[in-house]
Amino acid sequence: MATVSRALRGLPNVAPITRAKVQLEAERLSYRPDPHASRLAAGRTHSVGMAVPELGRWYFSQVVAGARDTLYSHGYDLLLFGVGNGEERRRFVRQWGVLGKRVDGLLLVDLRLDTDELVDVHSAGLHLVSVGDSYDNLPSVTVDNRRAAAIAVRHLVSLGHRLIALIGEDDHQRHFSVPQFRRCGWLDALAEAGIAPHPELEVPGNFTVAGGYCAMTQLLACTPPPTAVFAMSDEMAMGAIKAVRDHGLDVPGDVSVVGFDDHDLAHIMDLTTVRQPVIDSGARAATLLIEAIGGHPGAPHDIRPTELIVRASTGPRRTVTE
Amino acid sequence: MATVSRALRGLPNVAPITRAKVQLEAERLSYRPDPHASRLAAGRTHSVGMAVPELGRWYFSQVVAGARDTLYSHGYDLLLFGVGNGEERRRFVRQWGVLGKRVDGLLLVDLRLDTDELVDVHSAGLHLVSVGDSYDNLPSVTVDNRRAAAIAVRHLVSLGHRLIALIGEDDHQRHFSVPQFRRCGWLDALAEAGIAPHPELEVPGNFTVAGGYCAMTQLLACTPPPTAVFAMSDEMAMGAIKAVRDHGLDVPGDVSVVGFDDHDLAHIMDLTTVRQPVIDSGARAATLLIEAIGGHPGAPHDIRPTELIVRASTGPRRTVTE
DNA sequence: CTGAAAGCGCTTACAG
DNA sequence: CTGAAAGCGCTTACAG
Numbered sequence A, B: 001m002a003t004v005s006r007a008l009r010g011l012p013n014v015a016p017i018t019r020a021k022v023q024l025e026a027e028r029l030s031y032r033p034d035p036h037a038s039r040l041a042a043g044r045t046h047s048v049g050m051a052v053p054e055l056g057r058w059y060f061s062q063v064v065a066g067a068r069d070t071l072y073s074h075g076y077d078l079l080l081f082g083v084g085n086g087e088e089r090r091r092f093v094r095q096w097g098v099l100g101k102r103v104d105g106l107l108l109v110d111l112r113l114d115t116d117e118l119v120d121v122h123s124a125g126l127h128l129v130s131v132g133d134s135y136d137n138l139p140s141v142t143v144d145n146r147r148a149a150a151i152a153v154r155h156l157v158s159l160g161h162r163l164i165a166l167i168g169e170d171d172h173q174r175h176f177s178v179p180q181f182r183r184c185g186w187l188d189a190l191a192e193a194g195i196a197p198h199p200e201l202e203v204p205g206n207f208t209v210a211g212g213y214c215a216m217t218q219l220l221a222c223t224p225p226p227t228a229v230f231a232m233s234d235e236m237a238m239g240a241i242k243a244v245r246d247h248g249l250d251v252p253g254d255v256s257v258v259g260f261d262d263h264d265l266a267h268i269m270d271l272t273t274v275r276q277p278v279i280d281s282g283a284r285a286a287t288l289l290i291e292a293i294g295g296h297p298g299a300p301h302d303i304r305p306t307e308l309i310v311r312a313s314t315g316p317r318r319t320v321t322e
Numbered sequence C, D: 001c002t003g004a005a006a007g008c009g010c011t012t013a014c015a016g
Helices: A002-009 A016-028 A035-042 A058-073 A086-094 A096-102 A115-123 A145-158 A178-192 A209-220 A234-246 A278-293 B002-008 B016-028 B035-042 B058-073 B086-094 B096-102 B115-123 B145-158 B178-192 B209-220 B234-246 B278-293
Strands: A047-052 A077-082 A105-109 A127-131 A140-143 A164-168 A202-204 A228-231 A256-261 A272-275 A301-304 A307-309 B047-052 B077-082 B105-109 B127-131 B140-143 B164-168 B202-204 B228-231 B256-261 B272-275 B301-304 B307-309
Touching (some): A058 A077, A145 A164, A209 A234, B047 B058, B047 B278, B058 B105, B140 B145, B145 B256, B234 B256
Parallel strands (some): A047 A077, A256 A272, B105 B127, B140 B301, B256 B272
Antiparallel strands (some): A272 A307
């Protein structure tokens, strides 16, 4: 029994011949160790959890895809948890005691934890890696959202725009900090250009296509309406473009639009956007987590590069006879 | 010990007072039963697996999202498996012995199984539900792909088109049958209209935006080029539209394009498409699986409705002086 | 290098 | 209605 266990797991102190015999017989019976029994005895589950706010959004689906591929190639199974709304999030946080027994580590995607929640999760013996958000004492994979957003907005400023709107998220959404960083970047670029931010030009878009559409509709009703918009995601940006066109206006003639992500379809829509390496970030986070589980420290904060991709959805401010 | 177990799981034969005391104390200690230990003793894992070809594709991400929500609300955890390429698929199929111990049931998304693979999976004691593909002896959630595709192509025929191309998948991809049904629908509609299918007008698009772009580029090089295209997914259709425009041609003026799915962005791109209830199918499949695990038979084959959504990417064939 | 023993944390008959 | 006992299938010291 014990020898079989050692032989199959490649542990030392097994005679080569014995090991070969065991492997052969195991193969013949297509024997597989029961993962629950081995976790119970050994403590390792060989699976990791991933907490994702919303699977339906492009960004999250890509991060999951990237992480899954890496986890797969290292033999880890992936357990998926939703933490989108407050109730899910609460339930997820409350079950950390169990989670420590279910998975060897946890990938948190855009999930902002309080200090005491962090303490709980550590006491559950979980290895953690954060994607999107960064924490002092946790390995993380992020981009510099504030700087990237500022670059996008500066691009609009350089085209002569002064009325630059922001399509973002409700500030009630305290659970996520990424939108707040992007908002800061927007403010930074406006401040540099000596532009006072107008509260009317800041509208939530819920990070969906439909939300972006509604937000833009609302913005077009302003007097005067903005001549440029920075949307915090490509999906919202695409919704915004549609709204502009449905109002009989032109992109970028009447309104310039910048997004964030470089969605698969951004190129198709000729959308100017901030490209971030999404799949890659998921993969990188998975690698960091696997290293942490394996007992290797690893670089704590990995800040990935972003790049402004200028396409045809942005153009110079139309000179109006004022 | 035994009483605590019964009390916490709501089993009968526990005095109300005892149960209350147990619950109170469990709460105080924030005790959670170890899921591995209980699976080992009881056999139930309270988690289900989901086999998905590719997470990055819109369709799959939505199906997963729909299933996850339902599973969550019934207290099941979701284990995600990739079966995209041949190697992953083989590995997945080979581990069925273990899978039966890891999960209570399995959701197969667009995964075509051979007869002997089906036998194996049944002998592993797994409950199965299929999404996309249908099997005689398995509950499934599908749409009538053949009929839906035929309706899309008939729409093109009714607009006067005769040279109607198909952007689909390599026929080497034997693992999936959905593309083949859609191809049959294309053939059906052509046959009804007395149009002979031209092999040159059938091009693989790999179900990606970039693949659709390449496919369309290839089609535009035909002499004569098609005046209409049916793409098996909206992502390919959108890539195709972009290719048409990059060649200085107009949609639908020069080429009409129909997609399949009703992607979030199809509306934005004014894409005519076949709508299918994607999230809902995922949710429905999860429900069927939960019922199967619970020992309730449930309706075996659930064929969900589709609907042709006509937008501005299709129009009458331009009358050329021939 | 090998195998007998104890134990991981539960659940399920079974006796009381 | 309650609790002692056996067992789920492994792994890890520990003797040999």
